[in-house]
Amino acid sequence: MRADTFTAGPGRRRTGATALLAAAASLLAAAPTCRAGIDRLVPYDGSGIWARSNQEFVEYGLIAVTVGGALWEGGETRLGKTFWRSVDSSVAAGIVAQVMKVAFSRVRPRDSGPGGNPNLWFQGGGNQSFPSGEVTEVSSIVTPFMLEYGHDHPGVYALALLPVYDAIARVKVQAHWQTDVLAGFALGTGTAWLIHRSPNSPFILKVMPHGIYVGIGKSF
Numbered sequence: 102m103r104a105d106t107f108t109a110g111p112g113r114r115r116t117g118a119t120a121l122l123a124a125a126a127s128l129l130a131a132a133p134t135c136r137a138g139i140d141r142l143v144p145y146d147g148s149g150i151w152a153r154s155n156q157e158f159v160e161y162g163l164i165a166v167t168v169g170g171a172l173w174e175g176g177e178t179r180l181g182k183t184f185w186r187s188v189d190s191s192v193a194a195g196i197v198a199q200v201m202k203v204a205f206s207r208v209r210p211r212d213s214g215p216g217g218n219p220n221l222w223f224q225g226g227g228n229q230s231f232p233s234g235e236v237t238e239v240s241s242i243v244t245p246f247m248l249e250y251g252h253d254h255p256g257v258y259a260l261a262l263l264p265v266y267d268a269i270a271r272v273k274v275q276a277h278w279q280t281d282v283l284a285g286f287a288l289g290t291g292t293a294w295l296i297h298r299s300p301n302s303p304f305i306l307k308v309m310p311h312g313i314y315v316g317i318g319k320s321f
Contacts, residue, residue, distance in 0.1 A: 140278040142210050142217025144201035150266075153272045159267060160235055163242045167191070175316020176306040183249045186296050190241035192305065194292035198237040199214065202229035211275035219278050232270070233277045233285035240264040240289025248297045264289065 147153060167187045183317035195291035207230040208221035223229070243260040250257045277285075294300045306314060 107156065117190035140280055142219075142275065143180055143214070145211075145275050146273040151270045153274060155268045156235065156267060156274075158265060163239060163263070164191075170183040171306075172313060173318040175319060176303060176309075176314050179249070181316060182303055182306075183245050183307040185244045186245040186249075186293070189239050189296045189303050189305055190245055190289070193296065194237050194289045195234065195239040196230055197216065197292070198234045198288055201288075202234065205231045207231040207278075207281070209276055210272075210278055219280075231281045231284060232288055233271055233282045235271060236264055236268045236277075236282045236285030237289040238268045240292045242289075243317055244290050244293035245297055248294065255302055274313050279307050312317055 142206035145293050161180070167184060169183065171188050176182055176185050180227055181291055206223050206225050206228045208224050208228045209230040210219070210282070213219070213221055222231075247257055247260055264286055268277075268286060271277040271282055272279060296304075
């Protein structure tokens, strides 16, 4: 990977970001009023690649690689800055997702009764189905790499398969409705895009000690 920074034209970036954020905002705003259109209870399947252990491997593996890469690489290279933007994105999107979970208090499919009822919003009592926190997290981690390197290395776009996998898996184990995972994808991707576009990012790196800023790897 090159150490220089790819910069798309400002008009192209602005147009793409506006379209993405408009779609994400529309989905997040409309989801609480939706009825059983795309939302439906699917037969439980927690076997094979859909097993909970595999979902956790993807989630925690991405977190470990992102945090480890950020600490090792620091913020003085293109790769290091991208790692730190992933850290920023996952933290910011995760906070927003948790606030939304509590605010909307949607009942999960497995707890919604026989046949499934996707219209149980604002139920309180620890119901936190909307949006999917894991899909939000996975999307927010991989998106900065696609935005930064996708133009130069199209194969990087294959990272999009990770949030797609996680979204399908979460629905199959009846942990989330379809709109939950779509909203998580929109939230994670939209947050990452905003941070990627900000000239002041990465943010968390700015409060790190000098040794972290230059990268642990530089010490060896």
